[in-house]
Amino acid sequence: MLAEFEHYLKAQTGLPEETIRQVSSLATKHTLRRQEPILSPGQVCQHKAFIVKGLVRTFNLTADGNEHILQFSPENTWTLDVESYDKQVPSLVNISAIEQSQVLLWHKTDFDALLTAIPAFKQFSERLISRNIYYNRQRILTILGGTPEEKYEDFIRTFPTLLSRLPLHMIAGYLGMSVKTLTRIRHAQLQRS
Structure with a gap:
């Protein structure tokens, strides 16, 4: 699992191998069964997750049981509930595996320390956030119009x-x-x- 992530990070960032190993050394490996959650409403999001293998969705269930899917996260993508993670407030969404998935999880304190210690990793993280914002804006425009x-x-x-x-x-x-x-x-x- 770590080898796949390290290959991804090297291709995306060009960080030295020692730095990439530093980032991956703080990750926790986790295998999710189909439909297994990594976050449920009411929980505080404590981790950033990288999907090594499989497919994960972020969604909300309405009172009448309708499922509104906010995001699909296939291999080589990241996922979390940004608001819950940043503000450390209870989540309003579910994040769970659609199919058996292998994920790497970084606890917030560890990930924040990496961002402080490795400026190039912080820049990479900021690019991912910007890309996600641009995509979500386009998605909203498509959904509305x-x-x-x-x-x-x-x-x-x-x-x-x-x-x-x-x-x-x-x-x-x-x-x-x-x-x-x-x-x-x-x-x-x-x-x-």
């Missing part, structure tokens, strides 16, 4: 490898539409092909 067809097309462009890994109800929960609407869109798309 796009037709259901445009939302689905955007999903296909953004996550082409996830289509075969996700059940329809999760894709619908991410796009903010019913499974019935998503099925209609997919059927129409297949007929055009």
